[in-house]
Amino acid sequence: MNEYAKSKINRVKRGHNRATYDVEKINSILDAGFLCYVGYIYEGNPITIPMAYANKNDKVYIHGSTANRMLLSILESKKTSITITHLDGLVLARSGLHHSVNYRSATLFGSLKKIENDIEKTKILGSIVNQMMPNQWDSLRPMYQKELDRTLVLEFTIEKASAKIRDVGVIDEPEDYKLPIWAGVVPIKQVAEFPISDKGIPSKMDIPKHILDYYDQNK
């Protein structure tokens, strides 16, 4: 089993029985999303910013405007982390203390690099779009050079990581199971509703197959 080394920064202290450092499990959490939470420090305060991402192997890519205060700040300071969380269920126990949620959450620590090469930048931006909507990039108008020039693409190499996964039912105090109180799990998931076509020309264009496929797989 391939694992991230445990060190002070990524070792899970609370609920360590739910912790994992397994590279494959952590990658599967990243594969399952496209929205991450990036931490940065602004004037001594930690701030969390939701951003789109793409991941491949031990890399996570994020992007923004070349004037983006937060991206420029973390590129310079090297102080950041990335968190990706999926909520899977509400765990309703017989006591308040044992209420919980089922979830998969990964926290990543690593180093940042600016991508300078235009071909590489374009490919990464395509992968960010495709992580949100598979097979979307090739259907689009190609990027203009001026668009590429004002886009900052950062490559984050995962050096340390940990994840917490809870995917079991209710765990109550032994003596509480006999109480006349309902307990159980309400599964939660994120779904897509039917795509709403934009007005514009041509106005009667069919919804492409890859978008209908996404809807079918996520409805």
Add this chain to the structure above:
Amino acid sequence: MNEYAKSKINRVKRGHNRATYDVEKINSILDAGFLCYVGYIYEGNPITIPMAYANKNDKVYIHGSTANRMLLSILESKKTSITITHLDGLVLARSGLHHSVNYRSATLFGSLKKIENDIEKTKILGSIVNQMMPNQWDSLRPMYQKELDRTLVLEFTIEKASAKIRDVGVIDEPEDYKLPIWAGVVPIKQVAEFPISDKGIPSKMDIPKHILDYYDQNK
């Protein structure tokens, strides 16, 4: 209109046309969720932790074990912020640059206080459970004193805040509307699946009305 004062820390720099400081709009983002992202600084690095919360007026309540490293750290340092985000849709434009998401995201800055009074603590813990599942707390076994004693409840008073809301369709370059490329929005929402009853005694207990109501309203 009641607004949070703009200052250096909460003024939105990127996409300021989507920014709001309106107290009522920000409260409505908080009301719509129960999972927040709390930022803290650990050995110079910003880390983001997902946590349950409850909100009321200008307060946000979070909780954890009295041994929780992160809660104790932010209580002492006073350096934290809270982010709450709802994803509402994928915005699929005709060019990569104009891909976006519809979302509601609030970032809160403020001061933290530990709640010491047991009656107040219990009431707040009830509100955290009820924010996840309305009307749940009164159906549970009351908390033991020893459970309360090992639970840390923090009150965060919102002093500064901002939100970004995107809730419109595709915005493309004027010349791109004529391209033979589909564009539109795929609405995204979080839903509940049918509750799964825990094994235990009594085993044939009906699912309570307030949980079926939640399912009906979120399926």
